[in-house]
Amino acid sequence: MNNCINCEEEFEGKYCNHCGQKATIGRITFHYIWHGILHFFTHAEKGFLFTSGQMLIAPGRTVKNFIDGKRRNYQPPVSYFLIWAGIYIVLLNGIDKLWGINEVINFGEYFGSEEGSKFFLRSFIFTGIFALIIPSFYLYIVITRGMYNYFESLAAMVFALGTVAFLQVIFIISAVLIYFIVGSSIQFQLSDPLRILYLGWFIFDFVKLLPLKGKIIRSVIVFILMFATFTILKLYVF
Secondary structure: OOEEEOOOOOOOOOEEOOOOOOOOOOOOOOHHHHHHHHHHHOEEEEEEEEHHHHHHHHHHHHHHHHHOOOOOOOOOOHHHHHHHHHHHHHHHHHHHHHHHOOOOOEEEOOOOOOHHHHHHHHHHHHHHHHHHHHHHHHHHHHHOOOOOHHHHHHHEEEEEHHHHHHHHHHHHHHHHHHHHHHHHOOHHHHHHHHHHHHHHHHHHHHOOOOOOOOHHHHHHHHHHHHHHHHHHHHHHHH
Protein backbone atom coordinates (compact mmCIF):
# COMPACT_ATOMS: atom_id res chain seq x y z
CA MET A 1 0.00 0.00 0.00
CA ASN A 2 1.13 3.54 -0.78
CA ASN A 3 0.11 6.86 0.69
CA CYS A 4 -0.74 9.45 -1.95
CA ILE A 5 1.42 12.59 -1.69
CA ASN A 6 -1.47 14.70 -3.00
CA CYS A 7 -4.51 13.52 -0.98
CA GLU A 8 -2.74 11.28 1.59
CA GLU A 9 -5.15 8.37 0.95
CA GLU A 10 -3.86 4.79 0.79
CA PHE A 11 -3.87 3.04 -2.59
CA GLU A 12 -2.26 0.28 -4.64
CA GLY A 13 -0.84 0.48 -8.14
CA LYS A 14 0.73 3.24 -10.22
CA TYR A 15 -2.07 5.79 -9.70
CA CYS A 16 -4.08 6.92 -6.68
CA ASN A 17 -7.63 5.56 -6.77
CA HIS A 18 -8.96 8.72 -5.09
CA CYS A 19 -7.38 11.66 -6.96
CA GLY A 20 -5.58 10.01 -9.89
CA GLN A 21 -2.08 11.28 -9.14
CA LYS A 22 0.90 9.07 -10.02
CA ALA A 23 2.47 7.00 -7.28
CA THR A 24 5.95 8.22 -8.23
CA ILE A 25 6.47 11.97 -8.60
CA GLY A 26 9.82 13.19 -9.89
CA ARG A 27 11.64 16.43 -9.20
CA ILE A 28 10.89 19.51 -11.30
CA THR A 29 13.83 19.88 -13.69
CA PHE A 30 14.59 21.60 -17.01
CA HIS A 31 13.39 18.45 -18.79
CA TYR A 32 10.09 18.66 -16.90
CA ILE A 33 9.54 22.31 -17.91
CA TRP A 34 10.60 21.76 -21.52
CA HIS A 35 8.45 18.65 -21.85
CA GLY A 36 5.46 20.60 -20.53
CA ILE A 37 5.94 23.37 -23.09
CA LEU A 38 6.48 20.94 -25.96
CA HIS A 39 3.50 18.82 -24.95
CA PHE A 40 1.23 21.86 -24.71
CA PHE A 41 2.00 23.12 -28.21
CA THR A 42 2.09 19.74 -29.95
CA HIS A 43 -0.23 17.37 -28.12
CA ALA A 44 -2.34 19.22 -25.56
CA GLU A 45 -6.03 19.22 -26.37
CA LYS A 46 -5.38 16.85 -29.28
CA GLY A 47 -3.60 19.10 -31.71
CA PHE A 48 -2.94 22.83 -31.43
CA LEU A 49 -0.44 22.87 -34.30
CA PHE A 50 -2.59 20.48 -36.34
CA THR A 51 -5.61 22.77 -35.93
CA SER A 52 -3.53 25.83 -36.86
CA GLY A 53 -2.36 24.22 -40.09
CA GLN A 54 -5.80 22.93 -41.01
CA MET A 55 -7.37 26.35 -40.36
CA LEU A 56 -5.03 27.77 -42.99
CA ILE A 57 -5.48 25.20 -45.74
CA ALA A 58 -9.00 23.86 -45.09
CA PRO A 59 -10.82 26.16 -42.63
CA GLY A 60 -14.31 25.19 -43.75
CA ARG A 61 -13.72 21.46 -43.37
CA THR A 62 -11.96 21.98 -40.02
CA VAL A 63 -14.80 24.03 -38.54
CA LYS A 64 -17.51 21.75 -39.93
CA ASN A 65 -15.77 18.65 -38.59
CA PHE A 66 -15.52 20.18 -35.13
CA ILE A 67 -19.13 21.37 -35.02
CA ASP A 68 -20.38 18.03 -36.34
CA GLY A 69 -18.60 16.20 -33.52
CA LYS A 70 -15.26 15.11 -35.00
CA ARG A 71 -13.28 16.82 -32.25
CA ARG A 72 -10.60 14.40 -31.12
CA ASN A 73 -7.81 15.82 -33.31
CA TYR A 74 -8.64 19.51 -32.91
CA GLN A 75 -7.86 22.21 -30.37
CA PRO A 76 -11.11 23.59 -28.86
CA PRO A 77 -11.96 27.01 -30.38
CA VAL A 78 -11.76 29.19 -27.25
CA SER A 79 -8.31 27.99 -26.17
CA TYR A 80 -7.17 28.10 -29.82
CA PHE A 81 -8.15 31.78 -30.02
CA LEU A 82 -6.69 32.66 -26.63
CA ILE A 83 -3.34 31.01 -27.35
CA TRP A 84 -2.78 32.82 -30.65
CA ALA A 85 -4.18 36.10 -29.34
CA GLY A 86 -1.94 35.80 -26.29
CA ILE A 87 1.16 35.18 -28.42
CA TYR A 88 0.18 38.14 -30.60
CA ILE A 89 -0.13 40.48 -27.63
CA VAL A 90 3.15 39.30 -26.07
CA LEU A 91 5.00 39.93 -29.34
CA LEU A 92 3.45 43.38 -29.87
CA ASN A 93 4.23 44.45 -26.32
CA GLY A 94 7.72 42.99 -26.59
CA ILE A 95 8.40 45.09 -29.69
CA ASP A 96 7.02 48.15 -27.92
CA LYS A 97 9.30 47.60 -24.90
CA LEU A 98 12.43 46.86 -26.95
CA TRP A 99 12.18 49.39 -29.79
CA GLY A 100 9.18 51.66 -29.23
CA ILE A 101 5.62 51.53 -30.49
CA ASN A 102 6.22 52.67 -34.09
CA GLU A 103 9.82 51.63 -34.63
CA VAL A 104 9.38 48.11 -36.05
CA ILE A 105 5.68 48.26 -36.97
CA ASN A 106 4.44 51.73 -37.89
CA PHE A 107 0.80 52.05 -36.79
CA GLY A 108 0.64 55.63 -38.08
CA GLU A 109 -2.94 56.86 -37.78
CA TYR A 110 -4.39 53.35 -38.05
CA PHE A 111 -5.99 53.58 -34.61
CA GLY A 112 -6.36 57.37 -34.65
CA SER A 113 -3.54 58.21 -32.24
CA GLU A 114 -0.68 56.75 -30.26
CA GLU A 115 -3.08 56.31 -27.34
CA GLY A 116 -5.39 54.35 -29.65
CA SER A 117 -2.48 52.09 -30.58
CA LYS A 118 -1.63 51.51 -26.93
CA PHE A 119 -5.27 50.72 -26.17
CA PHE A 120 -5.21 48.14 -28.97
CA LEU A 121 -2.05 46.54 -27.58
CA ARG A 122 -3.51 46.32 -24.07
CA SER A 123 -6.97 45.06 -24.94
CA PHE A 124 -6.78 42.99 -28.12
CA ILE A 125 -8.31 39.88 -26.51
CA PHE A 126 -11.21 41.80 -25.00
CA THR A 127 -11.98 43.78 -28.14
CA GLY A 128 -11.52 40.59 -30.15
CA ILE A 129 -14.13 38.84 -28.02
CA PHE A 130 -16.48 41.78 -28.54
CA ALA A 131 -15.79 41.65 -32.28
CA LEU A 132 -16.84 37.99 -32.35
CA ILE A 133 -20.40 38.49 -31.12
CA ILE A 134 -21.89 40.45 -34.02
CA PRO A 135 -20.09 38.69 -36.92
CA SER A 136 -21.22 35.36 -35.47
CA PHE A 137 -24.77 36.69 -35.59
CA TYR A 138 -24.30 37.53 -39.29
CA LEU A 139 -23.02 34.03 -39.96
CA TYR A 140 -25.96 32.51 -38.11
CA ILE A 141 -28.71 34.64 -39.69
CA VAL A 142 -27.45 34.52 -43.28
CA ILE A 143 -25.85 31.06 -43.50
CA THR A 144 -26.08 28.55 -40.67
CA ARG A 145 -29.58 29.03 -39.25
CA GLY A 146 -31.55 25.81 -39.57
CA MET A 147 -28.38 23.69 -39.50
CA TYR A 148 -26.42 25.05 -36.55
CA ASN A 149 -27.38 27.17 -33.55
CA TYR A 150 -25.86 30.56 -32.72
CA PHE A 151 -23.21 29.19 -30.38
CA GLU A 152 -22.01 26.71 -33.00
CA SER A 153 -21.75 29.66 -35.39
CA LEU A 154 -19.86 31.55 -32.68
CA ALA A 155 -17.41 28.64 -32.38
CA ALA A 156 -16.78 28.87 -36.12
CA MET A 157 -15.95 32.58 -35.82
CA VAL A 158 -13.72 31.97 -32.80
CA PHE A 159 -11.69 29.56 -34.93
CA ALA A 160 -11.51 32.14 -37.73
CA LEU A 161 -10.43 35.01 -35.48
CA GLY A 162 -7.89 32.77 -33.78
CA THR A 163 -6.35 32.12 -37.18
CA VAL A 164 -6.37 35.85 -37.94
CA ALA A 165 -4.29 36.29 -34.77
CA PHE A 166 -2.02 33.47 -36.04
CA LEU A 167 -1.52 35.36 -39.31
CA GLN A 168 -0.77 38.53 -37.36
CA VAL A 169 1.93 36.64 -35.46
CA ILE A 170 3.49 35.73 -38.82
CA PHE A 171 3.25 39.39 -39.86
CA ILE A 172 5.01 40.54 -36.67
CA ILE A 173 7.83 38.03 -37.09
CA SER A 174 8.24 39.16 -40.71
CA ALA A 175 8.32 42.81 -39.58
CA VAL A 176 11.09 42.08 -37.06
CA LEU A 177 13.15 40.27 -39.72
CA ILE A 178 12.72 43.19 -42.14
CA TYR A 179 13.76 45.60 -39.40
CA PHE A 180 16.95 43.64 -38.73
CA ILE A 181 17.77 43.29 -42.44
CA VAL A 182 17.00 46.78 -43.78
CA GLY A 183 16.58 48.81 -40.59
CA SER A 184 13.17 50.27 -41.43
CA SER A 185 9.64 49.80 -40.11
CA ILE A 186 6.72 48.22 -41.94
CA GLN A 187 3.28 49.78 -42.15
CA PHE A 188 0.63 48.01 -40.07
CA GLN A 189 -1.87 48.61 -42.91
CA LEU A 190 0.01 46.00 -44.96
CA SER A 191 -1.49 43.33 -42.72
CA ASP A 192 -5.03 44.31 -43.77
CA PRO A 193 -5.07 42.37 -47.08
CA LEU A 194 -3.91 39.24 -45.26
CA ARG A 195 -6.80 39.43 -42.78
CA ILE A 196 -9.38 40.37 -45.40
CA LEU A 197 -8.35 37.61 -47.82
CA TYR A 198 -8.33 35.01 -45.06
CA LEU A 199 -11.80 35.90 -43.76
CA GLY A 200 -13.14 35.75 -47.31
CA TRP A 201 -11.47 32.38 -47.84
CA PHE A 202 -12.80 31.07 -44.52
CA ILE A 203 -16.41 32.08 -45.28
CA PHE A 204 -16.39 30.64 -48.81
CA ASP A 205 -14.65 27.41 -47.78
CA PHE A 206 -17.19 26.88 -44.99
CA VAL A 207 -20.28 27.78 -47.00
CA LYS A 208 -19.41 25.55 -49.96
CA LEU A 209 -19.76 22.49 -47.69
CA LEU A 210 -23.31 23.37 -46.59
CA PRO A 211 -26.54 22.35 -48.36
CA LEU A 212 -27.61 25.88 -49.28
CA LYS A 213 -28.92 27.82 -52.25
CA GLY A 214 -27.21 31.03 -53.27
CA LYS A 215 -23.91 30.16 -51.59
CA ILE A 216 -21.88 32.87 -53.32
CA ILE A 217 -24.43 35.60 -52.57
CA ARG A 218 -24.68 34.55 -48.93
CA SER A 219 -20.89 34.49 -48.60
CA VAL A 220 -20.58 37.98 -50.09
CA ILE A 221 -23.29 39.38 -47.79
CA VAL A 222 -21.62 37.99 -44.66
CA PHE A 223 -18.19 39.17 -45.81
CA ILE A 224 -19.44 42.72 -46.42
CA LEU A 225 -21.20 42.84 -43.04
CA MET A 226 -18.10 41.57 -41.24
CA PHE A 227 -15.84 44.02 -43.04
CA ALA A 228 -18.17 46.89 -42.15
CA THR A 229 -18.24 45.83 -38.49
CA PHE A 230 -14.46 45.58 -38.19
CA THR A 231 -14.10 48.98 -39.89
CA ILE A 232 -16.52 50.57 -37.41
CA LEU A 233 -14.63 48.99 -34.49
CA LYS A 234 -11.34 50.36 -35.80
CA LEU A 235 -12.74 53.86 -36.29
CA TYR A 236 -14.93 54.26 -33.22
CA VAL A 237 -13.67 51.76 -30.61
CA PHE A 238 -9.87 51.64 -31.00
